[in-house]
Amino acid sequence: MDQTALIDTIYEAxxxxxxxxxxxxxxxxxxxxxxxxLVVATRDDLRWVSSPAIAKTVAxxxxxxxxxxxxxxxxxxxxxxPKFHTDLDVFTPEELEREPFYAKVLRPHGLGWCASTTxxxxxxxxxxxxxxxxxxxxxxxxxxxxxxxxxxPHLARAALLSAxxxxxxxxxxxxxxxxxxxxxxxxxxxxxxxxxxxxxxxTNVANGKAVDGGPTSDPAAVxxxxxxxxxxxxxxxxxxxKPLAFQDMDQPCGWxxxxxxxxxxxxxxxxxxxxxxxxxxLVAYADSNGNExxxxxxxxxxxxxxxxxxVLSTLDVIEFYAKSHIVPTCAMHVERTDDGHGYxxxxxxxxxxxxxxxxxxxxxxCMSCSKDSDCAGAPGGATTCVNVFGIPPxxxxxxxxxxx
Numbered sequence: 001m002d003q004t005a006l007i008d009t010i011y012e013a014x015x016x017x018x019x020x021x022x023x024x025x026x027x028x029x030x031x032x033x034x035x036x037x038l039v040v041a042t043r044d045d046l047r048w049v050s051s052p053a054i055a056k057t058v059a060x061x062x063x064x065x066x067x068x069x070x071x072x073x074x075x076x077x078x079x080x081x082p083k084f085h086t087d088l089d090v091f092t093p094e095e096l097e098r099e100p101f102y103a104k105v106l107r108p109h110g111l112g113w114c115a116s117t118t119x120x121x122x123x124x125x126x127x128x129x130x131x132x133x134x135x136x137x138x139x140x141x142x143x144x145x146x147x148x149x150x151x152x153p154h155l156a157r158a159a160l161l162s163a164x165x166x167x168x169x170x171x172x173x174x175x176x177x178x179x180x181x182x183x184x185x186x187x188x189x190x191x192x193x194x195x196x197x198x199x200x201x202x203t204n205v206a207n208g209k210a211v212d213g214g215p216t217s218d219p220a221a222v223x224x225x226x227x228x229x230x231x232x233x234x235x236x237x238x239x240x241x242k243p244l245a246f247q248d249m250d251q252p253c254g255w256x257x258x259x260x261x262x263x264x265x266x267x268x269x270x271x272x273x274x275x276x277x278x279x280x281x282l283v284a285y286a287d288s289n290g291n292e293x294x295x296x297x298x299x300x301x302x303x304x305x306x307x308x309x310x311v312l313s314t315l316d317v318i319e320f321y322a323k324s325h326i327v328p329t330c331a332m333h334v335e336r337t338d339d340g341h342g343y344x345x346x347x348x349x350x351x352x353x354x355x356x357x358x359x360x361x362x363x364x365x366c367m368s369c370s371k372d373s374d375c376a377g378a379p380g381g382a383t384t385c386v387n388v389f390g391i392p393p394x395x396x397x398x399x400x401x402x403x404x
Contacts, residue, residue, distance in 0.1 A: 001026045003147075007154050014158035017049065018194055025051035027151070031144040033133040034111060038159060041068060041126045054132055057109045068128075070101035076116045077128065082156075084115045084131075084148040086140050107135050115140040115148055119156045127159045161283060198227045199237060206240040231257065235264055235325035248275045265360050266327045270353070272334035272343045279329070304328060307350065309388065318352050318389050322359035331356035347402050354396030355389040366396040 001009070006026050013019035024036035028051050035054030040047045046068065050058045061067040075090035087096060096102055106112045112135025119127040131148065133140050201211040205225045210216040218224075226244070234241050243261055245254030255273040258265050268274040284297045292298040302308035303317055311317070321328040330352035336342040354366035367378045369385035375397035376383070387395035 001029075003151075006151070010151070010154045010158045014161040017162060020049045020162070021051055021055075024049070025053070027051075027129075027131055027148070028053070030147055031115065031131050031133065031140050032137060033113075033131045033140065036129065036131045039068065039126075039128040039130070040159070040162075041128070042124055054111075057111070060109075061105070066101075066105055070105070071099045072101050072114070073128075076114075076130075077118045077126065079118065082117075082152065084117045084129075084145050084152065086115050086145060087113055088139055110134050110136075113137070113139045115145055117148070117152055117155075119159055121160055127156075129155055129159070195229055195233045198229055199233055199240075201225075202227050203237070203240045231266070231325045238262075246274060246276060263361065264322075264325060265357060266325075266331075269327055270332050270334070272336075277327075280326075304330070312388055312393075313391065316359075316389070316391050318355050319359045322356055328352060328356065347399060350388065350401045351384075351386060351398035352389050354398055355386070355394055358394065358396075364396060366398070369395045369397050371395075 006023070009019055009023050009026070013023050020038055024038060028034065028036040035051040035057075037048055037050035037054065037058050046062070048058060048062065048067070058067065067073075072087065072090075076085055079085050079090065091099065102112055111132050113133040114130050115133075116128060116130040119129075121127060131140060131144075200213075202225055204211055204213045205216075205221050208216070210221070211225065229241070234243065243256055243258070245256045245261075247254035251273075255268045257269050257274045257277075259267045269277050282301075284301075285293045287293055292301060299308055299311060303311035303315070318328060318331070321331075330348040330350060332346055332348065333353070334343045335346035336344065354364045357364040357366070366382065367375060369375050370387060372383065372385045374395075375385050378397040381399050382397040384398050384400045385395050386398045386401075387393045
């Protein structure tokens, strides 16, 4: 993989963690190493991913409590310079021979040399990239370290974003499972790394096969197989998947995400009855006032809030959301302070609720309008004519929005 392609893949991995093994494998290949790993550690948690060649070794070290609690890690992580360091930067040759982690742990696994860098997140994570080279090949040379140093800014940016996105996903999933009453550790079955593999497994069962695509002797498998998928994937495959109702704490009954199992309006998500949802996070550089620095990013945010007429005249953003089975913020009626709880009423900058209904279901019960005076007497306080969404725009009476 050439350097340009590698940098592209690094940034892909920042939002799609399944790409990290490919990135790490490329780093290892460039250094003539056995493999590479990325570790994200907090005071209470340690997560890691590695290139496939050393995955079993790393898993063994983690299981035995040997990763991150050794003399090598202590010296390398303590280095503050924003660069990669090798074993010979923190040990003399004599110290290397006396350090138990090398003789008793690394070398029996065929390893013994590394180049490592540490990134400290403002949110408290310690992020480590480590390239692991076979002992018999000798130390990682300076040319390889120079390449790693050139890649380090890209690795740092991607890892910082990946660490935050990863933690948000973990917290959201755990919160959802705890709400259901099934702690994450109690889930049983076949682990799947991506939505695509979950979909493939359930599709196999729907077609009378086992989850892995092989034959099955269980006639009740269809009714017993359950998975967790985002709505954009699940709703695009309703021919195989059936959404389940969910009863939250203190609710008298269960609620589907939509009004019925066959609809796509997301009404019960939007009004706070169905709790298993969370916002997508867009990360952008902002000035001291919270305004987007990049003009293209500001254009996107303004379009999503119904404030950029130039974009909205050529791109139907709300239609894109509706056809993708995702709810834009402007169609929400509630917000919350954390996952699963803390609902409170929400008024977007410019409401698109009526137009979202139209795109999601083909119809809307809202009053049509072309100006505010057309909305006199509209139910639910919908006194504002919103006539900005759609190509050409379709006006509906909506509740007044908030100031941006």
